Amino acid sequence: MKDGSLVHVRRTTSDDREILSDFFGGLSEESILSRFMTPSIDKESLLDELLAPDRRFCLLAIRDGKVVGETDYIISRNESAEMGVSVSDGFQRKGLGSILLGQLAQAAADSGITTFSAATAAETHYALIFVRDLGFPVQMHAAPGYVRVTFPTSMQPAGLAAFERREADSAVAAVKRFLEARSIAVIGASRDRMAIGGALFRNIIEADFNGLVSPINKESAVVQSVAAYKSVLDCPDPVDLAFIVVPARFVVSTARECAQKGVKAVVVISSGFSEIGGDGIRLQEELVKVCRESGMRLIGPNCMGIVNTKAGVSLNGQFAPPKSIPGRIGFLSQSGSLGYVIIDQANKLGLGMSSFISVGNKADISSNDLI
Numbered sequence: 001m002k003d004g005s006l007v008h009v010r011r012t013t014s015d016d017r018e019i020l021s022d023f024f025g026g027l028s029e030e031s032i033l034s035r036f037m038t039p040s041i042d043k044e045s046l047l048d049e050l051l052a053p054d055r056r057f058c059l060l061a062i063r064d065g066k067v068v069g070e071t072d073y074i075i076s077r078n079e080s081a082e083m084g085v086s087v088s089d090g091f092q093r094k095g096l097g098s099i100l101l102g103q104l105a106q107a108a109a110d111s112g113i114t115t116f117s118a119a120t121a122a123e124t125h126y127a128l129i130f131v132r133d134l135g136f137p138v139q140m141h142a143a144p145g146y147v148r149v150t151f152p153t154s155m156q157p158a159g160l161a162a163f164e165r166r167e168a169d170s171a172v173a174a175v176k177r178f179l180e181a182r183s184i185a186v187i188g189a190s191r192d193r194m195a196i197g198g199a200l201f202r203n204i205i206e207a208d209f210n211g212l213v214s215p216i217n218k219e220s221a222v223v224q225s226v227a228a229y230k231s232v233l234d235c236p237d238p239v240d241l242a243f244i245v246v247p248a249r250f251v252v253s254t255a256r257e258c259a260q261k262g263v264k265a266v267v268v269i270s271s272g273f274s275e276i277g278g279d280g281i282r283l284q285e286e287l288v289k290v291c292r293e294s295g296m297r298l299i300g301p302n303c304m305g306i307v308n309t310k311a312g313v314s315l316n317g318q319f320a321p322p323k324s325i326p327g328r329i330g331f332l333s334q335s336g337s338l339g340y341v342i343i344d345q346a347n348k349l350g351l352g353m354s355s356f357i358s359v360g361n362k363a364d365i366s367s368n369d370l371i
Contacts, residue, residue, distance in 0.1 A: 004174030127308035136161025188245030189215030206317035248272030303360025304336030327352015
């Protein structure tokens with residue numbers, strides 16, 4: 001979405017009645033009016049229609065096991081369908097409606113439907129103006145008490161370009177969750193400065209990170225002269241970004257705690273995932289599932305870390321000895337070892353870096369996002 005977080009979009013199933021009921025029950029009167037042109041609805045009848053696959057095509061947006069958005073169409077006549085979009089009040093203005101509409105239009109076009117039509121109450125007609133802003137050629141017709149919008153399901157080049165811009169903006173927002181975090185937790189921070197968790201924590205402290213850093217260590221109340229917490233859940237302040245440096249078998253449960261805490265992004269330094277095959281692949285799949293269900297973004301696993309030398313940030317979130325000279329070069333590497341060598345050689349040549357990211361296994365954030 002616009003803020004760089006994730007939602008899972010899928011078709012409805014027969015098991016979705018309860019979560020759909022909760023979704024529509026939680027919509028504000030204004031949102032109900034905008035979608036259904038009435039401040040109240042017969043929820044049970046609506047659910048019967050949405051869960052009848054022979055009558056409607058319906059997509060859901062899921063976050064943390066709850067529906068946060070819904071869109072559907074029903075064929076009204078040859079090659080034409082009536083459609084609607086609803087977004088949970090707390091998720092509005094995040095681009096979710098655009099995502100749902102784009103996927104619904106693609107599905108309709110693939111099924112031979114050429115035209116969408118939708119109506120909304122006149123006093124909330126602004127809710128459908130976003131269709132025009134998405135790049136669809138829109139026709140609007142005002143009638144007593146409502147506004148009807150008609151547009152083709154296939155986007156023109158301007159519309160496709162608009163979606164590409166939105167996707168790029170979302171990628172930028174996702175990367176900013178890492179490079180511009182204001183509060184950090186190092187889970188697995190060690191008192192031993194030679195250990196990876198100790199070196200990473202020491203690098204962040206010595207770089208004078210311009211934000212809050214919280215060490216997490218189950219065994220010690222103090223890490224390198226800083227008060228530590230046993231769990232990220234114990235941190236009294238919000239945490240934007242978490243570095244996870246614990247054995248692979250504990251990473252998934254640690255990520256779940258991060259999701260529960262409301263952490264926006266995680267960098268998993270730990271190895272032992274898809275790079276070793278076997279159970280490592282399964283562990284990585286579980287890790288990705290936790291992140292996608294909660295909306296967290298992920299760098300790694302099996303990576304060296306991240307760096308942002310920008311004044312006002314000063315994040316040296318990696319465990320190798322060299323500290324990058326501030327500059328204008330952005331560098332990404334799949335290999336941590338290569339990253340170490342490049343930073344060291346760049347320093348010797350006097351070449352400054354603006355940022356460095358080791359992507360490791362690229363389970364989520366990829367080179368495309370960073371570019």
